[in-house]
Amino acid sequence: MKEKSIDTAALALLARLELTDAEHQRMAREIGEFADFAAVLSSLDGAPKADACEPLEACNCRDDVAALYAEKIADGYVSVPLTVGAEQ
């Protein structure tokens, strides 16, 4: 991926980071290299779908998970894992 096609200014705005010109250039180069490296994923068959995350039944979560997370998010200390990798 070309460095020029990486809009680091937009990304920095979203990430709430202030970068110097040199940092913008370095980030554009590194993100470009990373995107090339990640292109290996395009070999995967099947269109990506919104439910690509592990389905809930495959997670090692208990039935009371929603209530527990609601309580923990409220106290501001714990974040919710996006996926859970362990098998049953």
Next chain:
Amino acid sequence: MTKYTVRQLIALLERGEISSEALTKNYINAIEENNSELCAYITVTAEKALSKACEVDRCRQNGERLGALAGVPFGAKDNLCTKGVRTTCGSKMLADLVPPYTATALKRLDSEDAVMLGKMNMDEFAMGSATDTSAFGITKNPLDKTRTAGGSSGGGAAAVAAGLAPFALGTDTGGSVRQPAAFCGCVGLKPTYGAVSRYGLIAFASSFDTVGVLSRCVDDSKTVFEVIRGRDVMDATTRDASGVAARDTQQMCVGLCRRTAERADPKVEQQILRAAEQLRSAGVRIKEIELPDTELSLAAYYIISAAEASSNLGRYDGVRYGHRADGARSIDELFVKSRSEGFGDEVKRRIMLGTFCLHGAGRDDHYAKAQLARRAVTASLRELLTDCDALLLPTAPSVAYRFDEKKPTPLEVYREDAFCVPANLAGLPAISVPYGSADGMPVGAQLIGRAFDEQTLFALGEILEK
């Protein structure tokens, strides 16, 4: 005394041959003598440690019931929250954070009367493989101070190897316990995701983060794991699975991953083949297998972990806790200035990568594809582990590198994690056991097991230790 195993120390303490106070003083003296050079600890809690040690001694003298690790000192990675003790996460952002609560894993050690010596150095927010992104200095390898200790739990590995702690708690998101253990010649255990509570662990990538153990031998890992594992009401992903009971190793089959030779230093690969031979001569059946595509694993791991990191680290805005910039004229400016001043280069890079992978076309092109890859790698590993009880491969492609070698690019550093990240993607347990050496430095042999079957890893690891 500071080179004894946990089991040996427990025996000495129980027989009254040494007091916990004297033992703790020994370690504190060793830390005072060596830490300025090794940079293994960020904070030493000498006063609290001695107070706890004296309390344990008093209970022992009174014949009171004591815990399984009574009087044994240890260190904790500085991303595990400790009530009343500064927890920096290796970052300027949290340089002054004193948490109001203690991580569950540390509470469990405390309730078994272990004595915490202090908080250990680490890569900033656990993002790194050499403990060189810490805001508190670079940890050196005690076996050769011109080399890296690895990371991100480099402080714990260096401390255990140098006799500055008999064991340490670390965290493993993409190899951060196993790789430094391999570089410093220690045992590093990454338990199954969900086996040990993450409550009180400062989040990096929540679907990978695992609390693990660094120790001098496999038996010590097992002893500590038995204390910290189990369901915790504060972490809904934990389970109380006691795992498979230890079996006769002579009925076991280990899969030897052969394609690792493409990535690993031949001298490292040679030690892994020797390890396989040692298992074979102990009666274990060895079967050659193909590891899932390491490029796919690496891409999936770095996309998902960066995405989760960019989300998790969104909370550091200078308002609720952490570094707050001076002179901001608006709330938005406060957020931006605080984050820009508080985070180091590697953390900013991961946040930017994660933002790139989650927004616009990046979500479908990268994040969703990475989740598919994760599922594919997980399925491949599960299939391999239906025939095999464990998989054998190197922990790292090379031994610890010298600081004066050419500084690798971020991508080159990421590629060094190729053998560690598959276990994190699948949430499987893995252990790194020192096996032989190359260029005068230890090599780590890694065993990956079935979910919640740490016992098999301990049994096989003990064969390699012999």
